[in-house]
Amino acid sequence: MxxxxxxxxxxxxxxxxxxxxxxxxxxxxxxxxxxxxxxxxxxxxxxxxxxxxxxxxxxxxxxxAKIHGVPHTTIDGHAVSEGDLKKSVCDHLALKGITPVACKGVH
CATH class of the missing domain: 1.10.10 (Arc Repressor Mutant, subunit A)
Known part of the structure; x- marks a missing residue:
């Protein structure tokens, strides 16, 4: 190939x-x-x-790498729990004081 x-x-x-x-x-x-x-x-x-x-x-x-399965998602080098990826990203951004429009109302 x-x-x-x-x-x-x-x-x-x-x-x-x-x-x-x-x-x-x-x-x-x-x-x-x-x-x-x-x-x-x-x-x-x-x-x-x-x-x-x-x-x-x-x-x-x-x-x-102690990965327990795929896909294995990380944000800034930290593993993201399986489940609601959007919530995980929004939570991470909120810790940095960032709230994109797509994250409004995500809890």
């Missing part, structure tokens, strides 16, 4: 994640085609030694 647009790679991965409840061997090629990528390259990476190596690397990084 080298030389391909990083944006298209991210969009393809997002497409697959949005349809994660379906068979990746069916949705993978469809998502790749949608973003001009070659499914055989993606499949070779995910099932080959490079994909295994990357999965292990990121699994170890997740463990060492």
């Amino acid at each position: 080298s030389g391909q647009s990083n944006l298209n790679q991210v969009l393809m991965a997002s497409c697959i994640l949005e349809l994660a409840d379906q068979d990746p061997e069916i949705i993978g090629p469809e998502c790749c085609k949608k973003f001009g990528l070659d499914w055989s390259d993606v499949s070779a990476c995910t099932t080959g030694p490079e994909g295994t190596k990357l999965m292990l690397k990121y699994a170890n990084e997740t463990i060492s």
